[in-house]
Amino acid sequence: MTSADSADSALVASGELRIGWAARAMPVLTALGERFAAERPFGGLRIAACLHVTAETAVLMGTLKAGGAEIALAASNPLSTQDDVAEALRDYGVVVHAQAGVTMDAYYRHIHQALDIGPDIVLDDGCDLVNILHTERTELLETVSGGCEETTTGIIRLRQMAAEKALRFPVVAVNDTRTKRMFDNRYGTGQSTMDGIMRATNTLLAGKTVVVAGFGYCGRGVAERARGLGARVVVTEIDPVKALDASLQGYDVRSMAAAARAGDVFVTVTGNRDVIRGEHLAEMKDGAILANAGHFDVEIDVRALDDLAHAVHRGVRPNTDEYVLADGRRLLLLAEGRLVNLTAAEGHPAAVMDMSFSAQVLSVAWLVRERARLEPGVYDVPGEVDVEVARLKLAAAGIEMDELTPDQEEYLHSWRLGS
The missing domain is CATH 3.40.50.1480 (Adenosylhomocysteinase-like)
Structure with missing residues (x-):
């Protein structure tokens, strides 16, 4: 052999x-x-x-x-x-x-x-x-x-x-x-995204401000898990109904322009491009963590990040690259902007x-x-x-559930039965 x-x-x-x-x-x-x-x-x-x-x-x-x-x-x-x-x-x-x-x-x-x-x-x-x-x-x-x-x-x-x-x-x-949507998008994405961020950075999420871009099923799962770990969660949205839903669930809803200055950890979960752009990156605090849990590596504008950086330190930790801006602030990009839960964790x-x-x-x-x-x-x-x-x-x-009785079936399928 x-x-x-x-x-x-x-x-x-x-x-x-x-x-x-x-x-x-x-x-x-x-x-x-x-x-x-x-x-x-x-x-x-x-x-x-x-x-x-x-x-x-x-x-x-x-x-x-x-x-x-x-x-x-x-x-x-x-x-x-x-x-x-x-x-x-x-x-x-x-x-x-x-x-x-x-x-x-x-x-x-x-x-x-x-x-x-x-x-x-x-x-x-x-x-x-x-x-x-x-x-x-x-x-x-x-x-x-x-x-x-x-x-x-x-x-x-x-x-x-x-x-x-x-x-x-x-x-x-x-x-x-x-x-x-319920099992995979919400619970799977929520848990595995937090897993990927913690493996890549070993950061303590309790007390941090986590910005979740997008409040669909995946974003909802990420927001729930981040809050469960003790983070303050900010949600950004373009859909008024989803933004209202997030607000009624107790999340702080802001524009990305406003959230950029407050966030410690950013997670994009939209399926769209340029959700975090150069003008947002320029406002972020030193040590801000950037992660994508949407799909392709277009949600975070990595080219804009390259243009802003005066130095890039690849692999400061596994799946973590450090971008140093002109004023010395450092932004940490996880998994090259690709899916953090599948790259830095196991999906x-x-x-x-x-x-x-x-x-x-x-x-x-x-x-x-x-x-x-x-x-x-x-x-x-x-x-x-x-x-x-x-x-x-x-x-x-091994989970049991109830079944409708014949009377219940009849009630649900007949308009003739009143209250």
Whole structure:
């Protein structure tokens, strides 16, 4: 055995341990894998996926493969790739085009290589794969019968494509389900974002002012967890209803211009670009921490930060770069402005991804059944899929719930019964 073979074997073993640990907390997806192994609903299907290459994603890949799919996987973020998981997946028979820390050129090359499989179904995390299909790999569009997208950012882009009649196949908005928004976006993002900030900086959040940009489900989760750790929380918003909601929940709602002077820690969770701009950076106090938990590395204007800095100290801590301004103030950028929870931490706990990926795999099964009658566009996850995921999760946790009596059913479905 060569040293390279030995290194690969060590990576495979490490990846298998990591995947096995994740699978313990993913009973719903594991049960679906057992069911699909018997039913083989994906037999003969080729799936191209652009997802975070983590242990939790590996359990999803195993479920799809058990159902008969042939899979090619690329990374949706170069900084979140777990190389040992990638190697274990390759050993299991999944084609993986991903490596931690690659350049953006390599990132896009890997997506093209995943598309070389000639997919029937695509799974995306941020819409980069779908975008490339519609701009650079249009020769493959005729064979693609559907896809799934699991991020707010990706769905925004897909809905715009659909509005412009540019989208060529049906896509299920896996992100837009009650279970995903509640469990993944709120609780998963909230916990993992705080985890990433604390790992990267070892800062004490109690007593700090944490500025959360965006009060959607993800922002709400970040704000709740920050407050739970003893922080004073300021929320910035562009949506008046969400701003009012944040205010009524007791958060201090300000503009970013006002919040910039007060914050110790800033977390962007919007899915939009330039949420923290040069004029905000110029006002921040010495030692302010900048983190993104939205999606792409555009929410914090890193180019403006580069322009303001007179010196940059890379890696003052793992995943922490220090930007020194002309007057000596230091701003700390985490994870290069990319997803702090997946770069500086391990992303959502496996128990969270159990529900999200279960909705994903059931949505793929629905697409396969219904694709012949679906027109191009963005589709909500069928309500029965959302309910099934929640029911399976409750059963796996041993949680019981009430059922309606016949009289209650009649009451809810009849307008003739008065008060």
